[in-house]
Amino acid sequence: MSAWDTIKTAFFGGLTFLFFFVIWIYNPFVHHTEYEVPSQMEEIINDPKAAVEGRELFKTMCASCHSVRYDGMYLMSVASKPEFKKILDSFGTLIRIDEKTKEKVMFLPRDVYEAIAMNDLLMLKSSFGKIPPDLSTMYLSRGEGYLYNFILKPQEVLPGTSMPAVMTGQEENTAKIVAYLKSVSEPSKGEKVKRTIMGILVIGYFIAMGFLLWIWRKKLLANMGYGH
Ligand code: HEC
Incomplete structure (x- = not known):
């Protein structure tokens, strides 16, 4: 490989690396804000029972608008x-x-x-x-940190928003509503297990088929007089 080829390879390799780095790992063009959730509230957000209560709260606090x-x-x-x-x-x-x-x-x-x-x-x-x-998919696009803080204090997170502050001072109930929105956007436990099993079966199928094809290819080559 000539020096010129080495330079070209390094250049395009670097460009490809940069491309995927920006797409997958860190995009400097996107505004990054971390929203904090107290750990107690995080527990509520991950509790399926809280999600059921959150649904009732949603009906009374939010369903007039959402x-x-x-x-x-x-x-x-x-x-x-x-x-x-x-x-x-x-x-x-x-x-x-x-x-x-x-x-x-x-x-x-x-x-x-x-x-x-x-x-x-x-x-x-x-x-x-x-x-x-x-709000069906709002959890997926915004995440729990944003939702918890926005619902609790809309003006602080999104200054000028027309969403009224309806949950002021109700941290726990806000967490329950976020738990509800999370439960809507995530598949149920049974569904998750089903998908994991499907994933393993599909990959297992590809590996088994790949192995059989490899044996078959060997056999064909042997029949044609290559290999033994
Ligand atoms: C009186 C009407 C009203 C009520 C009640 C209300 N909202 Fe809103 N909400 C709005 C409006 C209007 C917007 C759009 C605001 C904007 O884009 O600036 C909004 C926006 C939102 C958003 C999207 C924020 C974003 O980043 O785009 C979320 C999430 C949300 N509301 C959650 C809730 C939840 C949860 C409740 C109940 C606790 C609730 N809202 C109660 C009017 C309401």
Whole structure:
């Protein structure tokens, strides 16, 4: 290899390394903020029982403005419409039966939900300048530190936000609501186990197939007079 080749290899190798470093490890263009969560509150956030209580809290504290469609949680004003139950029966699919209330938790496609909720959503938009977002996947995009601090003190985390501070001084209940939002965005324990088993089986299959193909190739080569 000539000196020139060595320089080229080092240059493009370095560029490739830098590319993946920025993508996977540290991106200097993204604003990094660490949000602290007291360890006691972190325990609550990771407790599945707290998530069940968090769901009830969400219903009373947040569902006047926010939906969690992936968990069949809709704006209070929409869910209480007399025709809403019929819409659920016609267009919804069953997510699960609620353990506590024994009620059916139903998923509605976004277009159907927004059609029936349009007036309520526009009312919220005219009051707050923005439709309060659906929170189904908010845990995934924001993480628990941000959510805990934002819900507790919206103005401190996002100055100028139109989200009102509804949980001031209620650290524990805020943690329970974050536990709820976490439980919605994460698959259940049973589902996680199923996925792990599937992953092991798929990789095992590839390894077994690779081994069989290797034996078969050897045999073919031997038949053709290569090897022995
Ligand atoms: C009176 C209406 C109202 C209530 C009640 C309310 N919110 Fe909000 N929320 C908003 C609005 C409006 C926004 C959009 C704010 C923005 O983008 O500046 C928002 C935004 C959010 C966001 C997104 C923040 C982001 O970074 O984009 C989260 C998370 C959130 N709310 C959680 C909650 C939770 C949890 C509760 C209940 C404890 C709650 N909200 C109660 C109106 C409300």
